[in-house]
Amino acid sequence: MLREYDCAFLDDVIVDGRVAHAESVREQYATDESPHEGRIPDAVVWPATTEEVAAVLEGANGRGIPVTPRSGGSGLEGNAIPTAGGIVLSTADIGHVDVSPADLQATVGAGVVYDDLNERLAAKGLRFAPGISSGDVATIGGMVATNASGFNAVRYGETRDHVRRLEVVTADGRIVDCGRNVVKTSAGYSLKDIFVGSEGTLGVVTEVTLGLVGIPEYRRAALVTFPSRVDASRAVADAIGSALVPGAIEFIDATAMKMINAYHDDVSFEERPTLLIELHANNSGIEEDLAFAKAICEDHGMRSWEAAAEENVDDVWQARRDKYHATNAYRGDWEVALVGDVVVPISRYPEIVEEVSQASDDLDLLTSCVGHAGDGNLHFTPLVDPDDEAMVERAHELNERVVRKAIALGGSATGEHGVGIGKRKFMCEEHGPAVDLMRSVKETLDPNGILNPDKVLPDG
Amino acid sequence: MLREYDCAFLDDVIVDGRVAHAESVREQYATDESPHEGRIPDAVVWPATTEEVAAVLEGANGRGIPVTPRSGGSGLEGNAIPTAGGIVLSTADIGHVDVSPADLQATVGAGVVYDDLNERLAAKGLRFAPGISSGDVATIGGMVATNASGFNAVRYGETRDHVRRLEVVTADGRIVDCGRNVVKTSAGYSLKDIFVGSEGTLGVVTEVTLGLVGIPEYRRAALVTFPSRVDASRAVADAIGSALVPGAIEFIDATAMKMINAYHDDVSFEERPTLLIELHANNSGIEEDLAFAKAICEDHGMRSWEAAAEENVDDVWQARRDKYHATNAYRGDWEVALVGDVVVPISRYPEIVEEVSQASDDLDLLTSCVGHAGDGNLHFTPLVDPDDEAMVERAHELNERVVRKAIALGGSATGEHGVGIGKRKFMCEEHGPAVDLMRSVKETLDPNGILNPDKVLPDG
Structure with a gap:
């Protein structure tokens, strides 16, 4: 039986219409975009001002009621799931x-x-x-x-x-x-x-x-394909190591390209390991940078170099941005099991890309990869039959294996999605004794432990 | 009577030759580059490894002995003065x-x-x-x-x-x-x-x-003079606000230029408010950026634009770097009372530059200014007769007035020198209730208060 919290005090500190006690509303705040299990909070509140946020927290802290802050709800690691119940505090209405x-x-x-x-x-x-x-x-x-x-x-x-x-x-x-x-x-x-x-x-x-x-005055973009993942990822490491500072350098593997092509009627990209390189500048020197980037890609055996016309650059990026939806749509009732997110020193990028590929083969999983490669950041999304529990389990095994490899390579369990629920178990492996200091900071700033319980830090 | 600490335990944890108990050595570690009063520590130790640092701290913590970390000793706010006595821990020998x-x-x-x-x-x-x-x-x-x-x-x-x-x-x-x-x-x-x-x-x-x-392949530098401080500082604000990203943009006022000229036999810069602008790039587009920078300076009434030849750029910077010594040398027995260091939002830079000038006039002080202007950072150095106590006092009054103005403009009491002893009194004014949180962090991480006492946080 889950503990229920009496959140009646909210009606005294927040104006009517900014508090919800009704289950039909509360259940919409049980989960986020992650595959982690949700929980229906006891109340949802949308303060309009900082003072109202303060009143909610003061009241909750005095009563020992958990508070899970939330705004967009687009987290991919369970960051905003109210696992302990209590109040979901949405800052979505603070919009100045x-x-x-x-x-x-x-x-x-x-x-x-x-x-x-x-x-x-x-x-x-x-x-x-x-x-x-x-x-x-x-x-x-x-x-x-x-x-x-x-x-x-x-x-x-x-x-x-x-x-x-x-x-x-x-x-x-x-x-x-x-x-x-x-x-x-x-x-x-x-x-x-x-x-x-x-x-x-x-x-x-x-x-x-x-x-x-x-906003840069000049923008140039090119889609560059390579014979293999390793060639593409080596080109990235070489470009960054040569002190090129691109506006973006995105890795998209052949499987991801296939999914993007299938999702959009109007695109047909080459289905090979690809880099989407974008350069930014405020002067015409950008053409020299573009030639330099191209020379590096040539050094790594590039198969094709397609410069995107200025008016098409945003369309190409939109196709990349839709990749998550494209993956979910790719195979009937199958769905994305999780969105992997690791980061490694740039010189190790080829190794982490290979690890995903090898682990997917070993575990018999269909996994596509994209990544903000210039940062050493890689996302991988195993697609699974949600009714096949063993397959879902293997997807989580893939995630563990890749995260552990990233940490072993000197990298981190998460490049940008955060720890949430999903990455807590890796924190000691990644940070060692620093986790104790993190705990001290948590106890100092939130002595009653009301703020977003069960997130970031592993159980003590 | 100052408290003395028994630091004999150091001989057990650090090899001979890396501990000094002799006063002739200790007295060299009483002060830093600031005008703040020094204190001779009870021991100085130079650990060679992290493990030795840990042994020193563990021993000092158990005994309640203050430890003041130090390495270069070039601090300008008393950051490394062992005000409470105890141990000076120099990391100067950790050099891998x-x-x-x-x-x-x-x-x-x-x-x-x-x-x-x-x-x-x-x-x-x-x-x-x-x-x-x-x-x-x-x-x-x-x-x-x-x-x-x-x-x-x-x-x-x-x-x-x-x-x-x-x-x-x-x-x-x-x-x-x-x-x-x-x-x-x-x-x-x-x-x-x-x-x-x-x-x-x-x-x-x-x-x-x-x-x-x-290291950028291309470097261009120019010395640009202006009719007034306000014109020069407005040119900086305009350049940054136009999203120019220079490699450096340094403000040097006419008084500072006069001191630099007097200090070096081989230079004779124009003695007017000056910007030293340097641009960095990896391609020839740098010439367009240079033209853009020049156009902005023209908009603000520039009097002269002298492009520095590549082989001379470092010499010009060395002259700027020597400015502190040049100031000290400028007038016989007079010396720099303090090195001011404030930072403001870039749009308020002209106001802070004017404040220094106005306050120096009001207080009858000879003050020169330089500053990393592109960051909104300004240094000001009142030159005083050290035997004239009233004049020294006025220099500190100048500092207070300019720091308070910087904070009122939305800026900060220190852009890069740190708080040390000198800026503690401004922390509540700048940070308000955040100071209480800082205190909580300090108490959590250093519960016995042994680490660099009397620095950063104001007395509670």
Whole structure:
């Protein structure tokens, strides 16, 4: 019998219409995009202001009620599943945006959706740059929580690199400003960095001041195919090791290309290991960089080089962005078992790509791979018959094997999706004694353990 | 009567020759480069390995003996002054360097000197990029401790942005690895970021894995003069706000130029408000960027534009680097009272530059300014007669006034020198309730308060 929490106090601190006790609403907040088991929370609340967030947390903390923060709900590791019940606190309605173009900076509410923000910024020639796949759903608050990144991190960095200041509400309801609206500072402990990537286990982010970049004047993209995965991944390692700084360098294996082609009526890419290379610049020197990139690809036996016309670049990226849906749609009732997400030092990228391939063969799984290769980040998605329990089990075995290999190569269990529920078991292997320090930080900032229980840290 | 600590245990944990109890040695470790009052420590120790650092800390922690970490001793805010006595722990002898060019990465001991590291890296076409003035003395450990940066941070970021992994020894002597050798990760709390910039108050950094950048193939530099400080600083704000990403953009006021000219027999720069602009690129598009930079300077009434020949660029930078010595040498027995270091949002840069000028006039002080202007970072150095107590007092009043103005403009009390002793009193004004969280972190990681007492956090 799961414990139920009395959340009646919410009606005293949040205006009517911003609290849901009805099961029909609550059940929509039981899961996220991950395959992890859901749980229906006891209440859902949508504060409109930081003060309301503080009131919810103060009340919950005093009563020992678990609070799971959430906004877009697009997490892939169970990051926003209310496993302990209690309250789901959605920051989706905190949606203000204040842009300061002269400072290349925007201050935004946690609930602002990534693509919406970038649409507003584009009118001013600016961009928040990590370049995530799920930008139509994911919010800035969620991106801060998981330290999200994606296609363009190879040039511009992960979310952490753009966060200048956070407004955070602590477990006991204090409102705290962390960081300043400057590009650098040496003034004390960088608290913002402890909240970035903490997945709502240390505090609830309500507002973020982000650094922005200018939209590049010149963009060139090319689809490059290779005889083998290893050739493609070696070309990536060589390009990055040669200090080329692409706008994006995406790896797409032959299986993934096949799925993308099958999903879209209007595309037919070559079904070979492929790199989608995009370069950014503000001057015509970009042509020299493009020639340099091409020469590196030639060194690694490239089969074809197709420059994408400027007007087609976004279409190619959209096809890549739809890859998750394409995979799910590929084979009747089969579905994606999980979305793997590992990162390794760039020189080891060919090895991790091979490991996925070898493990999939060993385990008799149909696995496709894409990855923000320039960062050493690889995603792999085993497609399974959900009714075949043994096959589902083998998909999780694949994940474990690849994660362990990534850690052994000096890499990390997650490049951008976060730990959530799914990656907790690897934390000791990856971090060793540092996990004890992480626990101390958690106990200090959330002594009652109300914030997003069962996430990030392994059981003690 | 200052308390003395019995440090005899050091002889049991550190080999002979790596411990000093003699006053003639100890007194050399009483101060750093700052004007703050020194104190002779009770012992100085130079561990050669991480295990020795752990043994020192474990022993000191059990005995309640203060430990002040130190390496280069080039701090400007009293960061390494052993104000409470006890042990000075120098990491200067931890000097290993292991470069992995394919991963654009180097793993180095805390005692490695910045310029020495870059000399070794240059042979491989690589660079650790923050670009600090005191690179001939400052060590990597010290740079991590203060989150140091300098000339090139505007393009490449501060030290924090390059730290992939830290090996840290905690107050109680545990050896902990924080972070992984990857360019991005979402695997748990970013402990490394809480140690970066903590000035040895939370742990002792023994080893650092740094991300590197390629040395740019093309470099262009120009010295540009303006009719007024305001014109020069507006040109900087305009360039950055236009998303130009220079390799460096340094502000040097007319007084500073006069001092630089007086110090060097072989230079005679124009004594007007000046920007030293440097651009970096790997292709010939750099000429377009240079033309763009020049057009912005023209918009702000530039008086002269002198392109520096490639072979002279380093000489010009050396003149700028010597500015501190030039200031001290400028007027007989007068000396630099303090080196101011504030940072503001770039759009407010003209205001902070004016504030220094106005405050110097009001307080009848001879103050010169330089600054890594592209970051909104400004240094100001009042020159005083050290025997004139009232004048010295006015210099500190100037500092207070400018720091308070920087904070009021949304900026920070220190851009790169750290808090040390000198900036503690501004922490509550800058951070508000976040200071309480910082205190909690300190109490968690150093419960006995042995690590670098009296630094960073204000008295509670």
